[in-house]
Amino acid sequence: MAATTTTAAAGPGAPSGRLLIANGRLIDPSQGLDGAHDLLIEDGVVAAVLDREEVPGAGERRDAGERRERHEAGERRDLAVLDASGLVVAPGLIDMHVHLREPGQEYKETVATGTMAAAAGGFTAVACMANTDPVNDNRSVTEHILAEARRHGYARVHPIGAVSKQLAGLELAEIGEMIRAGAVAVSDDGRPVMNAELMRRALLYARHFDVPVIQHAEDLDLSGKGVMHEGEWSTRLGLAGIPGAAEDVMVARDLLLLEDTGGRYHVAHLSTARSLELVRRARRQELPVTCEVTPHHLLLTDEEVARTVFSTQCKMKPPLRSERDRQALLAGLADGTVDAIASDHAPHHADEKDVEFDLAPFGILGLETTLGLCLDRLVRPGVVSLSRLVELLSTGPARVLRLPGGTLRPGSLADVTLFDPEGEVTVAAGAFLSRSRNTPFDGWKLKGRPVATMVGGRRIELPRRATPLEPAV
């Protein structure tokens, strides 16, 4: 196991004592649970999942007090109770693809603000990419990120190390040392591993540590100077296009390499119908491939750039794709091809985005909008079930990265997310806890709201400055 509680930091240690999260709808895809269960936590670890229907006198409404007495029978009397009526109780959500920008670009985000945003968005853990300054291509940077997370974190932080030194794509980074220091995967994200030979070596070498190689699949020659998806809308707007093939040829190449090397390969922010189909076919051949998609690729298309008249909040890599691609991704969520929803939280300063479309940096925030967007736009219309969403946001990413979370099995870490699937909110970028504001979803009215997170049984208290998602008026 690469990540343990000691490497996955989240502020002060687990509290002692017992907590009952009562009256909620407990959903844990790892155990096939979705129903009226209470969760008992002891000393930061899940002690039991208690079935409300099976206890004596089932069917008769009881209050938390009665249950408390029942659970306390013969035990210590320091049981705290959290009433989760109307809420979903889920294994802590994990965003397996974020950019915390620390070290080096603290004006965009820090470990502290990024994990604050995570907690506000319902996430108990994030995996952060290596394209910091200096690059996380050696253990000292990995250790620095983890130390920051221990000191200031509001969620667990799992660093992802670079594949190549300086992300230069020329020679392997010290992957073994980074993994030993606590990294959970390797990726040059922000850039692809363009060199096929380096990718082959990375897949082989990463096998020593049983970690996935995460690829930002983009053929840079094909994407060229492109700034949005190549199609009718790039043609209308006169913006240089990034063809879907830029992603597809990379995924196809890597899957061929993977056949020879073995190991684990993960496609970051997969965005096209064809790449998804390549992954689906590879799965059938039992190749060890996994993939993630982002909320923005699931909910927006290239037309959004035109609709918003060149809004730079619609500029990211991969670009917002065609409606056909979007529909394929939705199908991939439903049929199980997609392993995880990850936000690719990419903070940029407002000044950097307030420029000509061509000149703006790629990337948008995600941590504080993902859960609400998914509940409102994926679960409510029936694209996926609530249970499948929890799988995509928790159990799935935990499985891909082999993290200790993603489950509420007795004995596992008590990382828990509580959310209100009926809570109405309006996205207000101005009130984000992230240091940045770059989102295309500002002003969206959503039904579905994170309520609380617990990391190792400890409830995460956020600064009072602002609620990340202000209640709708």
Add this chain to the structure above:
Amino acid sequence: MTAASPVRWTREDLLGIAELSPGEIELVLDTAESFREVGERPIKKVPTLRGKTVVNLFFESSTRTRSSFEIAEKRLSADNLNFSASSSALAKGESLVDTALNLQAMAPDLIVIRHAHAGAPHLLARKLKAGVINAGDGAHEHPTQALLDAYTIRRHKGRLAGLKVAIVGDIEHSRVVRSNIHLLTKMGARVTVAGPRTMMPVGIERLGVEVAHTLAEAVRGADVIMMLRIQLERQGRMAIPSIKEYFELFGLTSARLAGAADDVIIMHPGPMNRGVEIASEVADGPYSVILEQVTHGVSVRMAVLYLLSGVHEETA
């Protein structure tokens, strides 16, 4: 405008043709007609925009369009001010938004902007109170060019509806093409675009045009042929192997005009590359209206400046 006029001009900016209605397009063309005569007077000046300030903000080099706007502004008696990329603060690292806000502080009435990046005029329009005229943004739009092209066509053909217009060249990188496609299709013309497949943007047919891959096919029956400048510097080296080969495939010569309508007119937005996309015999030949386009550019830009200045509202 009087109540009898079917269309009132209500826009504060002219950012593209895509958003204009046929009525608005006709209004500009009709207004241009009334300004044409000013250019034929011995004293080519009217007091229409006296006291108005127009800033010409050219972030990309331009001779024709910029001179045309300047002359139009002067003929309307506006005070004008020119910024070019080399002299502007942008060269010193100032952002477009800051440049714009600084200009705004001097309270201009209109800003004419030419910029290498698509959407730059739209960014300005969002930030500024002044009206913004797009004088070409990247490969996106060049609305006054399309309007002057339409004006020129209308002068010769008396109409736009039903005409067959062929546009030939680097379709992918041309803002002139996009504005012309929007305008001509809105006005009922049939547009065929032609050029190497490597210069044809994905989904162009969704804009309501036919796509031809040979010059002969495009020229056949054409009432209007518009040739576009081939810009090797925009293409890298992968779109066409050589200028020589391009001319062999798509260069317009007298011989290749066979098949076009007898009264075909040949247009070019300039600047021309003689012997690259067009032979001199055609550029200077009897069907060419290329220099007329330049003349009409002034009238059309006077019309646009007039309509956007709001003067017509003040005097209504």
